[in-house]
Amino acid sequence: MDVRLFLKGSRDGIPIAMGYLAVAFTLGIAAGNINMDALQSFFMSFGMLASAGEYAAILLIGSAAGVIEMIATTFIINLRYFLMSCSLSQKLEPGVPMWKRLLLAWFVTDELFGISSAVEGYLDPVYTYGAAVVSVAGWCLGTVLGVVAGDVLPVRLASAMNVALYGMFLAIIIPPARKSRFMAILVAVSMAASFVFANAPVVSEISEGFRIIILTVLIAGAAAFIRPIEEEG
Amino acid sequence: MFDKRVYGSLIVMILTVYAIRVLPFLIFRKEIKNKWVRSFLHYVPYVTLAVMTFPAILTAASSVWAGGAALVTGIAVALLGGDLFVVAISTCVAVFLTEMVIL
Incomplete structure (x- = not known):
C-alpha cells in the first residue's frame, strides 16, 4: 500500500472531517430527539454516511415507518450516489481488484467523491481510504456528540465549520474553470440553473436530491454532446 | 437499550444505501468505450458539485452575508491556487470574521 498517498488523503480529509463534525452534530441532536441512543446513532452514521439520507432515516424510525417505505425513501433520497459511483467506476485503472472497489463504494459521499474525482488521471482508491478514515471519524464523532451533548458546540463555530464542505467543492x-473557458461556462451554467431550480415556482417543489440528479443529467449530458472529451490514453 | 426495531430499520436502510453505491462498480467493471457516456461521466462531478454549492452556500452559515463572503473568498483563494485544505479553511475564516462583525 502506498502510505504517502494514504497520508495525502488523510490530510485532504481534515476539512471534510471539520464540516462533517458540524453537520453530523445536528444529525445527532435530531436522533436524540426521537430517543435514539449514542450507539444506535453511531451505527447509523457509520453505516449510511449520508446527511439527507440520515435525516430521512431518523424521521422514518421516529414515525415507525414500514420496510417498503424505508427502502423507497432511502432509495430516492440517495439516488445521486448512483451517478457518482458510475463516474468513479470509470476513474479506476482496469486492474483494480474487486475488493478495493467494494470498499470504495462504501465511501461514495458528496465530499469524498468530490476529492476523488479531482485526482489527476486514474484514481488509486488508497487516496480515498486515507480521506475516509479521517472524515468518517469526524462524521461518527459529530453524531455521537450531538446525541450526548446537544449544546456543547457554540452556534457560531458550527456555522463556520458548516461552510468548509462548500469551500472544498469550490x-x-x-x-x-480557470484553465478552460468551456469548464468555466459549465460551472457558471450549473450554478445559475441550480439557483433557478431552488427559487422558481413548480421546480422548487422538487426535492433537493432529485433537483441535483435532474440538473446533472441535463447539463453534463448537454456538455458531452457539445464538447466530447479527447481520449487521454 | 438494545431496540430490535431501531437496529432492524437501520440495517435495512444501510443496505439500501450501499446497494445504490456499489451497483455501478459491479456493472461497469471495464472501461466504457462509448465516447458520449465517457464524456458525460467526466463532466458529472463538476456539474454536481457546482449545483450543490450554489445557492446552498448562501444559507449554510447563520446569515446570507457570511455565506456570500464564504463564496467570494473561496473562489478567490481557489483562483490564486490554494489547495483543497486552504480553500476550505479560508471559507470558514471568512464566515467567522463576517459573523463577528455583524452579530
Missing part, C-alpha cells in the same frame, strides 16, 4: 470546480 476548490475542486474552480481550478478547471
Whole structure:
C-alpha cells in the first residue's frame, strides 16, 4: 500500500472531517430527539454516511415507518450516489481488484467523491481510504456528540465549520474553470440553473436530491454532446 | 437499550444505501468505450458539485452575508491556487470574521 498517498488523503480529509463534525452534530441532536441512543446513532452514521439520507432515516424510525417505505425513501433520497459511483467506476485503472472497489463504494459521499474525482488521471482508491478514515471519524464523532451533548458546540463555530464542505467543492470546480473557458461556462451554467431550480415556482417543489440528479443529467449530458472529451490514453 | 426495531430499520436502510453505491462498480467493471457516456461521466462531478454549492452556500452559515463572503473568498483563494485544505479553511475564516462583525 502506498502510505504517502494514504497520508495525502488523510490530510485532504481534515476539512471534510471539520464540516462533517458540524453537520453530523445536528444529525445527532435530531436522533436524540426521537430517543435514539449514542450507539444506535453511531451505527447509523457509520453505516449510511449520508446527511439527507440520515435525516430521512431518523424521521422514518421516529414515525415507525414500514420496510417498503424505508427502502423507497432511502432509495430516492440517495439516488445521486448512483451517478457518482458510475463516474468513479470509470476513474479506476482496469486492474483494480474487486475488493478495493467494494470498499470504495462504501465511501461514495458528496465530499469524498468530490476529492476523488479531482485526482489527476486514474484514481488509486488508497487516496480515498486515507480521506475516509479521517472524515468518517469526524462524521461518527459529530453524531455521537450531538446525541450526548446537544449544546456543547457554540452556534457560531458550527456555522463556520458548516461552510468548509462548500469551500472544498469550490476548490475542486474552480481550478478547471480557470484553465478552460468551456469548464468555466459549465460551472457558471450549473450554478445559475441550480439557483433557478431552488427559487422558481413548480421546480422548487422538487426535492433537493432529485433537483441535483435532474440538473446533472441535463447539463453534463448537454456538455458531452457539445464538447466530447479527447481520449487521454 | 438494545431496540430490535431501531437496529432492524437501520440495517435495512444501510443496505439500501450501499446497494445504490456499489451497483455501478459491479456493472461497469471495464472501461466504457462509448465516447458520449465517457464524456458525460467526466463532466458529472463538476456539474454536481457546482449545483450543490450554489445557492446552498448562501444559507449554510447563520446569515446570507457570511455565506456570500464564504463564496467570494473561496473562489478567490481557489483562483490564486490554494489547495483543497486552504480553500476550505479560508471559507470558514471568512464566515467567522463576517459573523463577528455583524452579530
